[in-house]
Amino acid sequence: MAILLQFLTGLIFGLGLIVAGMADPAKVLNFLDLTGTWDPSLAFVMAGAIAVTFFGFRLALRRPQPILAKRFHLPTASGVDARVVVGPAIFGIGWGLSGLCPGPALTLLGFGLPSAFIFVAAMAAGMAIARWRDGRQAADVSGPQRAPHQT
Amino acid sequence: MATEFTPIASFLGGTMIGLSAVLLMLFAGRIAGISGIAARLLPPYGDSRPTGRLAFVAGLILAPLAYAAVAGSLPAPTIAASPSVLVVAGLLVGFGSVWGQGCTSGHGVCGLARLSPRSMVATAVFMAVAIITVFLTRHIL
Numbered sequence: 001m002a003i004l005l006q007f008l009t010g011l012i013f014g015l016g017l018i019v020a021g022m023a024d025p026a027k028v029l030n031f032l033d034l035t036g037t038w039d040p041s042l043a044f045v046m047a048g049a050i051a052v053t054f055f056g057f058r059l060a061l062r063r064p065q066p067i068l069a070k071r072f073h074l075p076t077a078s079g080v081d082a083r084v085v086v087g088p089a090i091f092g093i094g095w096g097l098s099g100l101c102p103g104p105a106l107t108l109l110g111f112g113l114p115s116a117f118i119f120v121a122a123m124a125a126g127m128a129i130a131r132w133r134d135g136r137q138a139a140d141v142s143g144p145q146r147a148p149h150q151t
Numbered sequence: 152m153a154t155e156f157t158p159i160a161s162f163l164g165g166t167m168i169g170l171s172a173v174l175l176m177l178f179a180g181r182i183a184g185i186s187g188i189a190a191r192l193l194p195p196y197g198d199s200r201p202t203g204r205l206a207f208v209a210g211l212i213l214a215p216l217a218y219a220a221v222a223g224s225l226p227a228p229t230i231a232a233s234p235s236v237l238v239v240a241g242l243l244v245g246f247g248s249v250w251g252q253g254c255t256s257g258h259g260v261c262g263l264a265r266l267s268p269r270s271m272v273a274t275a276v277f278m279a280v281a282i283i284t285v286f287l288t289r290h291i292l
Contacts, residue, residue: 010207013171014214020164026229027154032285037153041161048165053264056173066180087251092277094243096284103185110215115230119241126245127190
């Protein structure tokens with residue numbers, strides 16, 4: 001039951017990306033190209049997604065626990081540190097170079113595009129490197145404190 | 152290459168993304184952050200079993216098939232970047248999203264909806280850096 005629901009939520013997410021046009025890197029790059037062929041569509045994607053999530057999370061979190069799990073797993077780190085600037089800056093360069101971020105990249109695998117497979121393989125390697133470094137840093141007492149949750 | 156401005160379809164698609172995030176929170180108690188879900192399919196494995204995350208990613212990947220089955224055809228996305236640029240971009244996106252503990256979905260949608268200061272900073276930074284990157288590659292270099 002839980003597995004089927006997770007599959008369906010992933011499916012709805014991917015369908016949303018396709019309907020929104022976010023699964024097309026050309027559209028994403030045009031959203032980021034303010035001084036060129038600017039396409040503001042993706043602002044509407046964010047507006048739609050945030051509006052539903054803003055109210056939906058508040059309703060869902062009124063429950064003492066999730067319907068199919070023991071507890072809610074919310075990020076506990078709240079302060080702004082270097083990681084939350086450095087990480088997104090590195091991510092932003094890759095996003096701007098390709099027009100691809102993790103969700104659309106995975107959905108593009110289903111389109112059977114060879115380019116998507118190249119990107120996802122490199123992305124997985126980048127994620128593995130970050131997780132490996134994360135583990136080393138957590139073991140190093142002099143390093144910055146490890147944030148307990150991945151959003 | 153210009154793309155068509157699609158405010159209605161984009162808003163509708165956005166609400167579907169939001170619905171997915173709400174359902175994942177309601178049923179599994181988890182944030183719909185794709186970088187986190189995908190990264191934790193890779194070793195090292197910690198506390199929880201990866202079956203739920205695997206099912207979510209399978210849904211993401213099979214969405215084009217479901218779309219084609221319902222709509223009868225699929226839009227044709229354009230990946231313009233060369234293979235070498237895709238490798239570099241993929242490494243940066245993978246590393247940066249895990250290091251920054253979120254990407255467009257975890258910070259840009261779920262985090263902003265939770266009014267998280269971390270996510271506000273993260274979203275502002277990746278938006279600004281991506282806009283600068285596109286400006287440099289399309290208009291300067």
